[in-house]
Structure formats: C-alpha cells, structure tokens
Amino acid sequence: xxxxxxxxxxxxxxxxxxxxxxxxxxxxxxxxxxxxxxxxxxxxxxxxxxxxxxxxxxxxxxxxxxxxxxxxxxxxxxxxxxxxxxxxxxxxxxxxxxxxxxxxxxxxxxxxxxxxxxxxx
Amino acid sequence: xxxxxxxxxxxxxxxxxxxxxxxxxxxxxxxxxxxxxxxxxxxxxxxxxxxxxxxxxxxxxxxxxxxxxxxxxxxxxxxxxxxxxxxxxxxxxxxxxxxxxxxxxxxxx
Numbered sequence: 001x002x003x004x005x006x007x008x009x010x011x012x013x014x015x016x017x018x019x020x021x022x023x024x025x026x027x028x029x030x031x032x033x034x035x036x037x038x039x040x041x042x043x044x045x046x047x048x049x050x051x052x053x054x055x056x057x058x059x060x061x062x063x064x065x066x067x068x069x070x071x072x073x074x075x076x077x078x079x080x081x082x083x084x085x086x087x088x089x090x091x092x093x094x095x096x097x098x099x100x101x102x103x104x105x106x107x108x109x110x111x112x113x114x115x116x117x118x119x120x121x
Numbered sequence: 122x123x124x125x126x127x128x129x130x131x132x133x134x135x136x137x138x139x140x141x142x143x144x145x146x147x148x149x150x151x152x153x154x155x156x157x158x159x160x161x162x163x164x165x166x167x168x169x170x171x172x173x174x175x176x177x178x179x180x181x182x183x184x185x186x187x188x189x190x191x192x193x194x195x196x197x198x199x200x201x202x203x204x205x206x207x208x209x210x211x212x213x214x215x216x217x218x219x220x221x222x223x224x225x226x227x228x229x230x
Contacts, residue, residue, distance in 0.1 A: 044207060045209075045221045059216060059217060060217070101152065101170075101211065105152025106218075107169045107170075107209060108156075108166065111163040111165070112163065113162075
C-alpha cells in the first residue's frame with residue numbers, strides 16, 4: 001500500500017524550532033518529487049516547499065523562505081521539514097504529499113494524514 | 122505572482138448538479154487540479170490536468186476549463202459529497218510554483 005506518514009508535530013515556542021518527518025512506503029520514494037503543504041485552522045491549503053527526487057532543485061513559499069528547510073534521505077525513504085524561527089502563523093496541519101505530473105503540470109496524488117504544529121508561548 | 126480565485130461556498134440540493142469555479146489568468150492553458158477534503162481528513166486528488174480522473178474517482182466528478190475559468194462539476198450530488206474543494210496549479214516559471222485557490226465549501230441542503 002502506498003503510504004505517507006508524518007510525525008514530529010507538537011507545541012513549539014515562538015522563535016523556536018521543530019522538525020517534521022514523513023516516512024514513505026509502498027512506492028519507489030527516490031523516483032518522486034515531494035511537497036509539504038499546510039493548512040491553518042479554518043483556512044485553505046497552502047503549499048510550503050518542494051524538493052526534486054534527486055534532492056534539488058528546491059523551492060519555498062515566501063512565507064517560510066529563510067526559516068524552513070526541506071530535505072530528503074532517499075536511502076531511508078524519508079522527507080523532512082526543519083522549521084526554525086517559528087511564528088504563530090505557522091500553526092497548521094502539515095501534510096507531506098507525493099508530486100506527479102508531466103510537462104511541469106505537477107499535482108499531488110498521495111497525501112499523508114498530516115501532523116499538527118501549534119506555535120504558542 | 123499567479124493567483125487562483127474560488128467562491129467561498131456553494132450550496133446545492135441532493136440530486137442536483139454543483140458547479141465550483143476556479144479563476145486565474147489564462148487558467149485553461151495550465152494544468153488545473155482539484156482536491157476534495159472532508160472534515161478532519163487529508164485532501165484527496167479528484168481531477169488532474171483539467172479533466173482527468175484518477176482510478177476510483179466517481180464519474181459524477183468532472184473538470185473543464187475555458188479562458189480564465191476552470192470548473193469542477195459534481196452531478197447527482199449526494200450528502201456524502203459535502204466537503205471543501207481546492208483547485209491547484211503549478212507555475213514552473215515562478216520561484217514559488219505551488220499555488221492553491223482559497224477553497225470552496227460545498228453544502229448539500
């Protein structure tokens with residue numbers, strides 16, 4: 001079964017750090033690009049970061065650029081999101097999602113169940 | 122930067138047809154993708170590349186597009202279709218290529 005399982009969410013302090021992980025199974029992880037997508041309470045989906053299957057290039061939303069770092073370990077079928085300088089507006093459910101598509105018409109065909117991040121003092 | 126506009130809410134009676142729009146500059150020329158998200162659940166891919174359905178998605182869900190508007194049509198609406206629907210495009214020329222619309226809440230009356 002194709003599956004993505006996020007972990008690492010929890011309560012973070014403003015200005016603090018958290019590291020999210022996403023474990024992939026049931027498919028050849030190293031062959032797929034990956035995204036992190038988040039959803040603040042009561043809000044829509046917001047794309048956060050993208051990483052190519054090989055590890056680069058990488059893209060970030062302006063809202064997280066310079067604070068968040070996406071990375072992957074293809075040997076361990078794992079995706080990560082290092083979140084530094086946390087802000088209250090980073091409070092959200094964070095999803096990892098598999099990226100597919102041709103001619104750069106990328107979309108996400110497999111999603112994890114998400115992990116909740118709350119930033120508060 | 123490229124923006125997608127969705128109506129916040131759409132209401133429809135059971136058995137009727139629901140239409141959810143997604144507006145963007147020349148959006149019909151882009152690959153538009155739609156996701157359904159039920160309360161407390163992760164999004165599920167519903168339509169990709171404007172009008173293609175993944176395996177297992179009901180034929181009641183269809184996508185189309187023209188000019189500056191992409192449309193998700195849900196025929197013979199059921200109570201179980203009540204959910205949030207999100208459109209998405211990928212802008213490869215942008216430094217921030219992942220773009221979602223604001224989402225539309227479908228209410229089945």
